[in-house]
Amino acid sequence: MDFKQILESGYRELLCRYIEESSEVALYQGQMFGRKSIKQQVSPEEIISIHCKILKDLFPDIRKEILDSFDFLIEFMMNYGLAYHEYQSLKDKQFEIKSEIEMAASIQKYFLGTSIPKQDEVDIGAISVPAKKINGDFYRFVEDEKSISVALADVIGKGIPAALCMTLIKYGMDSLPKSINKPNDVLENLNRVAENNLDSNMFITMFYGVYDFCNHIFTYAAAGHEQGFYFDATSQSFEDLMTRGLVLGVEQDITYEQFVRKVNPGDMIVMLSDGVTESRTENGFIERSIITDLIQTYIHLSAQEIVENIYHDIEKLQNYELRDDFTLIIFKRL
Amino acid sequence: MAYQSSIKILSESDIVSARQLGRNIAKKLGFGTVDQTRITTVISELARNIYLYAGKGEIHIELINSLEKRGLKIRALDHGPGIQDIRVAMEDGYSTSGGLGAGLPGVKRLMDEFDLTSTDGKGTTVVVVKWLRGGIG
Numbered sequence: 034m035d036f037k038q039i040l041e042s043g044y045r046e047l048l049c050r051y052i053e054e055s056s057e058v059a060l061y062q063g064q065m066f067g068r069k070s071i072k073q074q075v076s077p078e079e080i081i082s083i084h085c086k087i088l089k090d091l092f093p094d095i096r097k098e099i100l101d102s103f104d105f106l107i108e109f110m111m112n113y114g115l116a117y118h119e120y121q122s123l124k125d126k127q128f129e130i131k132s133e134i135e136m137a138a139s140i141q142k143y144f145l146g147t148s149i150p151k152q153d154e155v156d157i158g159a160i161s162v163p164a165k166k167i168n169g170d171f172y173r174f175v176e177d178e179k180s181i182s183v184a185l186a187d188v189i190g191k192g193i194p195a196a197l198c199m200t201l202i203k204y205g206m207d208s209l210p211k212s213i214n215k216p217n218d219v220l221e222n223l224n225r226v227a228e229n230n231l232d233s234n235m236f237i238t239m240f241y242g243v244y245d246f247c248n249h250i251f252t253y254a255a256a257g258h259e260q261g262f263y264f265d266a267t268s269q270s271f272e273d274l275m276t277r278g279l280v281l282g283v284e285q286d287i288t289y290e291q292f293v294r295k296v297n298p299g300d301m302i303v304m305l306s307d308g309v310t311e312s313r314t315e316n317g318f319i320e321r322s323i324i325t326d327l328i329q330t331y332i333h334l335s336a337q338e339i340v341e342n343i344y345h346d347i348e349k350l351q352n353y354e355l356r357d358d359f360t361l362i363i364f365k366r367l
Numbered sequence: 368m369a370y371q372s373s374i375k376i377l378s379e380s381d382i383v384s385a386r387q388l389g390r391n392i393a394k395k396l397g398f399g400t401v402d403q404t405r406i407t408t409v410i411s412e413l414a415r416n417i418y419l420y421a422g423k424g425e426i427h428i429e430l431i432n433s434l435e436k437r438g439l440k441i442r443a444l445d446h447g448p449g450i451q452d453i454r455v456a457m458e459d460g461y462s463t464s465g466g467l468g469a470g471l472p473g474v475k476r477l478m479d480e481f482d483l484t485s486t487d488g489k490g491t492t493v494v495v496v497k498w499l500r501g502g503i504g
Binding site for chain 2: 078079082085103104107108111112115118119122123126
């Protein structure tokens with residue numbers, strides 16, 4: 034017996050029961066049965082037709098006008114049935130897209146993966162969490178015998194379009210010759226790559242820094258990137274990590290200004306994406322001072338613990354709704 | 368039984384005539400109320416498409432007999448601008464979002480067979496079939 038036959042006999046039984054006893058139980062059973070028929074993708078017009086047929090059987094003297102009115106109802110309900118089937122197929126399609134995105138996210142995780150350097154001279158912490166499945170922020174560490182380079186990039190927008198652009202920066206960086214490792218040179222080269230390959234409405238902001246752990250000198254430059262912070266351990270105060278420079282991908286042949294800083298024991302360099310500072314609560318954007326206050330609160334912890342705690346606090350501040358990709362990196366001289 | 372009938376679609380009132388014709392034939396063939404309504408819904412949709420996008424065209428309705436089954440075939444043809452991107456037109460949520468009713472995916476869902484040919488600038492032909500369930504009674 035296929036479901037159509039089960040549907041008709043089941044519906045008849047429940048309807049008869051209800052007509053006989055007008056009970057809540059019969060109504061409830063009717064509703065449960067309706068659920069089953071929805072699962073079998075039965076359209077509403079089909080139910081109406083069954084209802085009409087059963088009425089005819091139960092009440093042979095029923096007025097013809099009443100039965101005719103069901104034809105009208107069937108016609109009326111036709112588009113509801115179609116809308117329901119369309120909804121079903123869109124739901125299937127959504128599921129498909131969702132699993133594709135999940136696959137893309139794991140591919141991205143794999144090729145953007147970078148391990149956080151462990152070092153006796155400097156303690157490093159980093160966290161990057163996408164607002165959606167796919168991350169439009171990107172960070173990377175490159176180590177050699179005397180320095181650690183850090184790159185932090187943020188593509189305008191988020192999700193898949195941002196991730197596609199991100200691959201460009203990643204491969205742009207991979208294909209730079211070893212001789213190019215000064216922050217301003219790196220940015221100038223990547224700007225050329227971005228300018229040549231990106232649509233004019235896409236751009237990327239980026240911070241690039243090199244920490245020389247023999248001399249404890251931090252050299253950095255940025256392309257329109259959200260300013261980080263510098264924590265001076267002697268004065269126990271924060272200041273903005275000043276940079277100047279146009280975003281990547283907008284204009285050819287741009288030069289970037291490079292900054293140098295001597296890092297003393299206990300000093301911290303804080304780099305972030307605008308997803309951190311543009312976190313929003315009910316009262317609007319958070320103040321940058323909230324970030325520095327949080328760093329102060331956790332200053333006794335390791336760099337990795339600091340960034341993770343700050344992420345959890347800000348996530349909570351925003352009611353666990355991340356609006357933009359969130360990346361926070363801290364270098365702390367030991 | 369060989370039977371064919373057609374109606375020219377030139378105005379909105381022709382849509383109703385096409386529906387009426389389709390319903391009469393479907394009834395004669397023995398389709399139940401729900402299937403009759405499905406068939407007329409499809410005719411409305413196809414005729415409306417002709418009226419809205421091509422201005423004029425024709426709807427042909429015929430009985431078909433194969434060895435073991437009997438059905439109704441509807442052909443809708445016009446010489447209008449044609450459908451530029453058939454894949455998009457066949458996507459769910461495309462036409463309905465524009466408030467056009469069942470749309471072509473709906474037409475396909477309501478029938479057993481569906482065939483669409485469209486040439487840019489030359490027109491569109493849609494052929495659909497609904498088989499009578501339970502074979503030849």
